[in-house]
Amino acid sequence: MKKVAKYWQFMRIGFIAYLAHRFQVLMNVLSYLLVIALNYFLWRAVFASRPVIAGFTMSQMMTYVVIGWSARTFFANRIDRMIGDAVRDGSIVMDLLKPTNFQLYHYFRSFGRAVFMFVFMTLPIIVVASLLFPIKPPSGRLGPYLFPLSVVLSFFLHAGISYLTGLMAFFTRNNEGVFRFKQMLVEVFSGVMIPISFFPAWVQGALFWLPFKYIAYVPLRIYLGMEPLSRVHQGVLLQVMWIIIIYAAGQLLWHFAIKRLEIQGG
Amino acid sequence: MPIIEAHSLSKHFKRFRRRPGLVGAVKDLWHRTYEVVRAVDGIDLSVERGEIIGYIGPNGAGKSTTIKMLTGILVPTAGSLAVQGLVPHKDRYRHVRTIGVVFGQRTQLWWDIAVIEAFNLLQKIYEIPRDEYRQRLKKFNQVLGLEDLLNIPVRKLSLGQRMRCDLAASLLHNPAILFLDEPTIGLDVAVKASIRDFIRETNRQQGTTVILTTHDLSDIEELCSRVIMIDAGKLIYDGGLRELKERVDIPRRLLVETIFPINASKMMLLLKDYRLGITALDPYRWELSFSKGRVNLPQLMQLLLDTLEVRDLELEEPAIEEIVRQIYDRGAPGDAR
Amino acid sequence: MKRFFFYSQLYGAYLANTVKSRMAYRADFWVGFTANLMIQLIGVLFITSLTARIPQIRGWGRHEILFIFGIAQAVFGLFNVLFTNLFELSGRYILEGGFDRVLLRPLGSYFQVVTERIDLEDLPGVLLGLLMAGYAAGKLHLDPTPGRVALVALALANGCAIYAAVFTALAGLTFWFRDRGSIASVVLMLEGFARYPATIFGKWLQSVLTWVVPFAFAAFYPSAWLLRKPGSGTMVVLAPLAALAAALVAAAVWRRGVRRYESAGS
Incomplete structure (x- = not known):
């Protein structure tokens, strides 16, 4: 019970930390609306030449883009940068002194942030975007119920990937390049920027063995009702599996990382 | 003509007031x-060429804000300001060519590059003639002992090393005015001494005007002939250091720790010839408070060492906050109000 | 003229220092360089996958789109190399007080902020963009005549200036808002629009990209002219004027902002 209270507290911190930055929130809402608009117009132009591309109809694609980018506001996190900053300015030592699972601390703190983002970004963006662009409600028998669950799982999956990336800060001083690389990997291979089915066969084959597409592509296909029931269940189960695998990898890498710890500055 | 002249100089900030708790957020x-913070609130200043001025006050009194206006970093909210006849923020380029600035908390050098590279860059920026630059650098190397530091990146220097380099950097272009914001903060005694010597010498040889903010009263005692004190954005004292000392009772404290317990009457008897306040913290530790100048300190310490089994002696310098409080309690001496 | 010489000499000195300090950590440099190369490669994979399944988008052929995308990527890469420190403006300079130091030197404050860091790790963006444009030009039988090469070079410089101006104006808002706003993200999102033929977004958005945020002048109009699109001649002539106008706005924002600078603490 005490444990639960502790993680609840982390979430609260994550939530409150962002309330002070309303300019930032405003700018983020604006930039997401811009990127949604960009993708909307781009895909509309692409679909002007053909009704169905890579298994998507135009109206499915429009919904895919708007919901995908809106969901990204929720499952995005800054865990990698937070760890990178802590290593650079030495405050990581304070984190190490806390009697807390470092990985779960970051998961839950960021989940608090995600709840904040959901209230102040995801919802406003969906409301505005649905006024501007035609989007469809979740379809299929399970879409409306399983999609929210699936996106929450996306959050924890992405949190794990960011955590692993953040631990790289223990091994190289140049975090920025690594973090940006991870961001690009997630953006493109999660399916946020382009559905996986657009990629050449060899890329799709490679992505089968990687966790990225379970962040956005799989939940969005659940939303659109594009998967048969059995595949929906399979997709959610695979999300859970990847969360566990990456969590374990994080625990393992952590042991190597703290051995590398050299405090800079001081 | 005064080198720095300010009339009812003010800087007000608008600060966002946070409400507590989740609901507040x-x-x-x-x-x-929002609330308006009057960081500097209508001060008058007049500084003559060649003075070394101690600018003191409690934390948040407005010292740094004043310095930042004088150096042209901040634009004043109201009032007039002329430094060598220039308005700092308006005539920034011409103004900053003639001043040197050292902030104790943050280096003015470039974090990632070696000290000598930073110096060379400054030579180009200030267009210092080569011969002059080489000569000055050589002198600084000698006086401040920089030779071994020149090839180290700034971020790898210790605080004391960094401060010496910063000081040298601020004087490479031979400025007429040197601003030092807490230059000795966190430094050990030896480094403090060498920095003070260097400042004193620069002032004497080049006639450099020095404005110094500090928390360390010994900086002031060793360097400054004039003290300006600010509190809550207003000047509360402007005058000589000696007058300040005469009018304000600057209390000092000597902490004595003994190996064996001592009872109070014995202590009283021992020290009856001195005008001291005596407090027992416990039978082993005593606090002796006295006014500076009224007690012969070496003699007192000798007496204590001779008659008691002393484990430790510690002299506490008075805090600036204490002097400020005294000025308020006794009515301000000096010319400012 | 003397001033110009003075500043170019100083730029050289700053540049030499940047290279030196980067080379002190050669391993970190290559981590960043490789990460950037991968990021750019993923970008190439994205655009080729997008265009692979359709012969054309609203009258723009596959290789024409690749050409424009490549030029835009090179322009943005160049901006990232030369103006990378603008990303630090709101945080390290304005909010943390690093701008103090800048104001204490007898040099232009903008010059100092831009020059204090140059990001050679972003060169892969420039190279890959030019490679892609070159490949597409080959497919389109556009021979690299001196005139065309010169125009591409001019477009790079001009486009870089446009990005810098828009970014400066937006980042300069931190002088007023005093919040770590991720203005960077807004510009990054907007930059996305510059990578495609502006006409596919429809009349309304095209005018915005031309007259409000003149990103269409960065890559699209010069490329359209090289691709012999009718009516693009006027726009190419207007491109330097667009850069100039944007620069004037940025300069005005900068000058007013600096006067409002509040330093850190009190």
Whole structure:
């Protein structure tokens, strides 16, 4: 019970930390609306030449883009940068002194942030975007119920990937390049920027063995009702599996990382 | 003509007041309340060429804000300011060519590059003639002992090393005025001494005017002939250091720790010839408070060492906050109000 | 003229220092360089996958789109190399007080902020963009005549200036808002629009990209002219004027902002 209270507290911190930055929130809402608009117009132009591309109809694609980018506001996190900053300015030592699972601390703190983002970004963006662009409600028998669950799982999956990336800060001083690389990997291979089915066969084959597409592509296909029931269940189960695998990898890498710890500055 | 002249100089900041708790934070998202902070509130200053001025006051009194206006970093909210006949923020380029600035908390050098590279860059920026630059660098190397530091990146220097380099950097272009904001903060005694010597010498040889903010009263005692004191944005004292000392009782404290317990009457008897306040913290530790100048300190310490089994002696310098409080309690001496 | 010489000499000195300090950590440099190369490669994979399944988008052929995308990527890469420190403006300079130091030197404050860091790790963006444009030009039988090469070079410089101006104006808002706003993200999102033929977004958005945020002048109009699109001649002539106008706005924002600078603490 005490444990639960502790993680609840982390979430609260994550939530409150962002309330002070309303300019930032405003700018983020604006930039997401811009990127949604960009993708909307781009895909509309692409679909002007053909009704169905890579298994998507135009109206499915429009919904895919708007919901995908809106969901990204929720499952995005800054865990990698937070760890990178802590290593650079030495405050990581304070984190190490806390009697807390470092990985779960970051998961839950960021989940608090995600709840904040959901209230102040995801919802406003969906409301505005649905006024501007035609989007469809979740379809299929399970879409409306399983999609929210699936996106929450996306959050924890992405949190794990960011955590692993953040631990790289223990091994190289140049975090920025690594973090940006991870961001690009997630953006493109999660399916946020382009559905996986657009990629050449060899890329799709490679992505089968990687966790990225379970962040956005799989939940969005659940939303659109594009998967048969059995595949929906399979997709959610695979999300859970990847969360566990990456969590374990994080625990393992952590042991190597703290051995590398050299405090800079001081 | 004064080198620095300010009339009712003010700087006000608008600060966002945070409401406490989660509900407060959510409220702040929609509607924010602001308060005006009068960091500097109508001060008059007049500094003559060649003076070394100690600019002191409690934390948050407005010292740094004043320095930042004098150096042209901040634009004043109201009042007039002329430094060597220039308005700092308006005539920034010409103004900053003639001043040197050292902030104790943050280096003015480039973090990632070696000290000598930073110096060379400054030579180009200030267009210092080569011969002059080489000569000055050589002198600084000798006086401040920089030779071994020149090839180290700034971020790898210790605080004391960094401060010496910063000081040298600020004087490479031979400025007429040197601003030092807490130059000795966190430094050990030896480094403090060498920095003070260097400042004193620069002032004597080049006639450099020095404005120094500090928390360390011994900086002031060793360097400054004039003290300006600020509190809550207003000047509360402007005058000589000696007058300040005469009018304000600057209390000092000597902490004595003994190996064996001592009872109070014995202590009283021992020290009856001195005008001291005597407090027992416990039978082993005593606090002796006295006014500076009224007690012969070496003699007192000798007496204590001779008659008691002393484990430790510690002299506490008075805090600036204490002097400020005294000025308020006794009515301000000197010319400012 | 003397001033110009003075500043170019100083730029050289700053540049030499940047290279030196980067080379002190050669391993970190290559981590960043490789990460950037991968990021750019993923970008190439994205655009080729997008265009692979359709012969054309609203009258723009596959290789024409690749050409424009490549030029835009090179322009943005160049901006990232030369103006990378603008990303630090709101945080390290304005909010943390690093701008103090800048104001204490007898040099232009903008010059100093831009020059204090140059990001050679972003060169892969420039190279890959030019490679892609070159490949597409080959497919389109556009021979690299001196005139065309010169125009591409001019477009790079001009486009870089446009990005810098828009970014400066937006980042300069931190002088007023004093919040770590991720203005960077807004510009990054907007930059996305510059990578495609502006006409596919429809009349309304095209005018915005031309007259409000003149990103269409960065890559699209010069490329359209090289691709012999009718009516693009006027726009190419207007491109330097667009850069100039944007620069004037940025300069005005900068000058007013600096006067409002509040330093850190009190």
